[in-house]
Amino acid sequence: MTDAMLDQKAEASAWFRQLRDDIVAAFEGLEDSHSEGPFAQAAPGRFEVTETKRQSDDGSDAGGGLMSVMRGGRVFEKVGVNVSTVYGTLGTAAQKAMAARGVPGIEADPRFWASGISLVAHMQNPHCPAVHMNTRMFWTPGAWWFGGGSDLNPCLEYDDDTAHFHAVQKTHLDPHGPEQYPRLKEWADEYFYIPHRNRARGVGGIFMDDQNSGDWAADFALTQDIGRAFLPAFVPLVEKRRSMAFGDAEKDAQLVHRGLYAEYNLVYDRGTKFGLATGHDANAVLMSLPPMAKWV
Template sequence: MSDDFTTEKRRAAAWFRSLRDEIVAAFEELEDSHDTGPLADAAPGRFEVSETRRSAEDGSDAGGGLMSVMRGGRVFEKVGVNVSEVYGQLGEAAQKAMAARGVPGMESDPSFWASGISLVAHMQNPHCPAVHMNTRMFWTPHAWWFGGGSDLNPCIEYAEDTEHFHGQQRAHLDPHGGDLYPRLKEWADEYFYIPHRGRARGVGGIFMDDRNTGDWEADFALTQDIGRAFLPAFLPLVEKRRVQDWSEADKEAQLVHRGLYAEYNLVYDRGTKFGLATGHDANAVLMSLPPLAKWI
């Protein structure tokens, strides 16, 4: 294993990009195959892809990524699938936040590298659940770790959908240890809780952060399986629910629930805070916000 993790960084960044490509292709296929039910006669949606750049304080290159956003499709009202690879020096606020989390050496050397994939999907049909997924690797000269997970955010809950989503998470995590799924599920329940509303933002999923067992290969393999779990957990739910008719009351419930989602991402989400604090493209960071939302 290299001292500066060059090989490991390249492998991780390549994996996140390959997962992005697979998901984008699968989502466009959903758009093409939707030929029955609401909006079946609309034009299939396509991702608009743009490069994002991050500049250091002195104007030098500090990495970037790809922002892929689809708006106004048959199935997806708005979905973003972003990948990034950024590096440089952490600013003072981010430096303090990392030090507070126990990352060693931040005071003496705030150099960092980070790569990951981030996805949020807001659906046309209120019966189709919104969903979030991300996985990432973070490196400093003093430490490295993985993080991420996925969680389901239906505005109209179906118990069988929740069971399927969690079942796929468990199936992909159990090979890494029978205790992992219960721990990561509990972590997600705590992380995606909205204190000022006194409730979770959805029906949960799995979440981890600061994952460093000392075995990079094992932790990377776990992170990959968290990513691999996403499509089999989510696609069958969309394929089943996208043909259902909806009422004005259903759409109202969806817009109000999106308000809850927006509140969480703007007030509590660690990734949003980190992205804005480190100068990443604000449009890419805020891609997670829904196109329309409502508060009552």
């Protein structure tokens, strides 16, 4: 591994941590500023922060990170913001899965390094949309790449919320080329689809994986702007909807939609599968699951 790659890995890891800090501060600010409507009289939520560890098969240290979870707040019923940097040797199943995706040399040399941030928010008020975001960098001796995106998952859909979320994503991606937003939007539409339900998980967003144009700096800049787009895309929707009145019907719709979200994450989500298969902290991997859900 070259000194340049060591520096790039450190730069990416530090940036994911800074993005985590910015989001945690913004979400606690939403809790503090919620002063009317449902849940406003509750104590503002705060994140509980836990260090996570990954152990290799021989029990040696293989990195870790921070799991930050808020439960039962004024605005967020459950939200997790995880950041990690892990490394080691991929198991046989993970090697085969990555080889099938075209990762060069992974079966001959299964060493890996991965860093990223992952976020899932489930809201108290069913008028507020659930949301997911992640950005990450992955390295093996044969390749490096970036991935990530964000997608909106409302149980009660508002066309203007969807339009705002997508418009902010497009604004942040356009400096990287006019083809980027349509490309990543289409990818999200395909990736966040639930085949056994014949429907999308939500109203879409942007997504990419295996991003390696050959220009590390350009790909990292694109990944950073995916992360920078998240707060301005999501926070205004929460501020607009968090004080709206709701009843049993709206709450029931929220719980049913959460069942849909849980199905996707447990059956199809690539990050969930990778985290569990590579020995990362199971609680951190599964923090995306909603606190309550139902099936009809």
